Structure formats: C-alpha cells, structure tokens
Amino acid sequence: MQLQTSATQIDYYPEGTGKRYVKRTIWHPGSDTEMVTFATCVKSDMVYDVNNYIANGAEVTDFNLDKMPQSEYMPMSC
Numbered sequence: 375m376q377l378q379t380s381a382t383q384i385d386y387y388p389e390g391t392g393k394r395y396v397k398r399t400i401w402h403p404g405s406d407t408e409m410v411t412f413a414t415c416v417k418s419d420m421v422y423d424v425n426n427y428i429a430n431g432a433e434v435t436d437f438n439l440d441k442m443p444q445s446e447y448m449p450m451s452c
Contacts, residue, residue: 376436377427383435384427386420387442395420396442412447 377384383400394416401409415423428434 375424375434376438377424377432378435379427379430379432384423384432385438385442386424387438387440389414389441393417396447397423398442398447 375386381402383403385398385400387396387398388394389396394414397413397415397420399411399413401407401411
C-alpha cells in the first residue's frame with residue numbers, strides 16, 4: 375500500500391507470507407532534501423498505522439503487491 379501525506383510518502387511492501395511488511399517512508403519526496411527511512415513491522419502494526427494515517431488525512435495512491443526490490447533495501451541478517 376502507498377499513502378501520501380503533505381510531507382511524506384509511505385509504502386508498505388509485503389514480505390514472505392504477508393505477516394511482515396517493509397515500511398519505506400520518503401520525507402519531502404521529489405525535493406533536494408529528500409530523506410528515506412526503512413522499518414520492518416508485523417501486519418497488525420501496519421493495519422494500525424494505515425488506519426491512523428487515513429484518519430489524519432492521508433490518501434491511498436497505490437497498492438504494492440510485490441516484495442520490495444533488493445536493489446533498494448536489503449536488511450542485515452544474523
């Protein structure tokens with residue numbers, strides 16, 4: 375799922391069986407000061423966050439059905 379607010383673009387990409395998601399937040403998308411952060415969350419946290427974003431005026435702009443490309447984000451493993 376992709377959400378757009380006035381200052382951020384938030385993407386959730388499913389991982390594995392859909393119980394975990396990679397959250398990518400782009401602060402000030404398209405500007406010279408663009409900053410990107412990544413986080414991993416479980417489905418219940420994703421649903422809670424999405425409901426809060428929508429309640430605060432965010433718009434759903436796209437649906438991410440595939441995993442995040444490894445060229446963009448590869449978490450460290452133990």
